[in-house]
Every structure is written in C-alpha cells, then in structure tokens.
Amino acid sequence: MSLVLDPAAQDLLFREARTANTFTDEPVTEEQVQAIYDLVKYGPTAFNQTPLRITLVRSAEARERLVRHMAEGNQPKTAAAPLVAILSADNEFHQELPALLPHFPQAKDLFFAERPVRESSALLNATLQAAYFIVGIRAAGLAAGPMTGLDFAAVQKEFLDDDHTPLMVVNIGKPGEDASFPRSPRLAYEDVVTTI
Numbered sequence: 001m002s003l004v005l006d007p008a009a010q011d012l013l014f015r016e017a018r019t020a021n022t023f024t025d026e027p028v029t030e031e032q033v034q035a036i037y038d039l040v041k042y043g044p045t046a047f048n049q050t051p052l053r054i055t056l057v058r059s060a061e062a063r064e065r066l067v068r069h070m071a072e073g074n075q076p077k078t079a080a081a082p083l084v085a086i087l088s089a090d091n092e093f094h095q096e097l098p099a100l101l102p103h104f105p106q107a108k109d110l111f112f113a114e115r116p117v118r119e120s121s122a123l124l125n126a127t128l129q130a131a132y133f134i135v136g137i138r139a140a141g142l143a144a145g146p147m148t149g150l151d152f153a154a155v156q157k158e159f160l161d162d163d164h165t166p167l168m169v170v171n172i173g174k175p176g177e178d179a180s181f182p183r184s185p186r187l188a189y190e191d192v193v194t195t196i
C-alpha cells in the first residue's frame, strides 16, 4: 500500500516487464517513439542537461551495417527486431545548457568548460536517460532488449562521431514467442539498503 502508482502500471513497468529476445513483426511507429521520448524527457538529470541521443536504425542497409558490429549472440535478434535504436551520449551537451537551464546559464562555462568533465557527466546522465527510455518503452506496451555486447569503437566510427559516445543498442517491439529467459533473482532490500 506504500506505492501510489496503479498496480497494473507497476506490473507493466517492472514486475511483469521482461527483457525481450524475440519480437513479433508488428512495426514500431514514429508516433510511438515520439510519445515515449515526450514522456521520459522529464526524467531528472544533473543541471537539466540532456546528453542522450537516440539514433533510430530504420533502413535495411543501416540495420545490416549495425548487426555486423554486434556480438554474435546479439546478431539474430538485432536483425529481426521491428526497431533498433543506438543510444549515445553527446559530449558537447553543454552548448544547450543555457537554453535548458535558463535560471543559471553560467553553468555551461563554470562547470563544463573541460572536455573530460563533460564526458563523465554525459556518460552518467545519458545512461540515466537511457534507463528512463527503457521504462518508457514499457509504458508504451512494448518490450526493450538493451545490449552492450557490441563493438563500441566500430559503432561509433560507423554511425556517430568523436563527440558522441555509444552507450548501448536497444531492440524494441512487441515480444514474440519465448521472448525472455527465465527471470533471474534480484537482490533483496536488506542486501542493498543500509541506513546510517
């Protein structure tokens, strides 16, 4: 009774949501992806920065190029998923900070003048946004299959540039037959939480 979120929504987002390894042929539309982004863009980040970039791999030609850079075990599902997204972190996110943080535009130069600082901040905050994105995919009644089993350097060279660091590739769609592996255990509250 401690959670105020509707139990069906709790199930949809977490308890019954599973990582999918197979998908139906049902397409994932531009409207669905936009609805997902327009929901999860409200997830919090440091200084309200928005370093996450999402590259939707829609053409067959681009999909083929991406599949080549996936780990062998990830190739068949990446080839077959209705939609595949490359998530990356924009290390030049500070350029947008004055617009995104209008009450403190000096943050751009005060905190993010140095590239290494930007890279670590972009990595943390874009990864947070990637997690929000995965939960958003579930909110749309779809399943996500996030993957880091890939050649990151090759994906960056082929699809991104020096300012964009790839984080993961995500398969998106309605789960197909035998879509998920057996649910693995999770650590219990007492294993994770300490109070001081």
Ligand SMILES: Cc1cc2nc3c(=O)[nH]c(=O)nc-3n(C[C@H](O)[C@H](O)[C@H](O)COP(=O)(O)O)c2cc1C
Pocket (backbone or CB within 6 Å): 017, 018, 019, 020, 074, 145, 146, 147, 148, 149, 150, 168, 180, 181, 183, 184
């Ligand atoms: C960042 C990230 C990277 C992952 N990389 C891979 C991967 O390369 N290949 C794969 O088959 N599964 C990958 N997974 C899937 C996880 O193993 C899966 O989400 C986790 O075991 C939970 O599964 P469940 O949602 O079915 O409980 C990845 C998941 C995340 C979040």
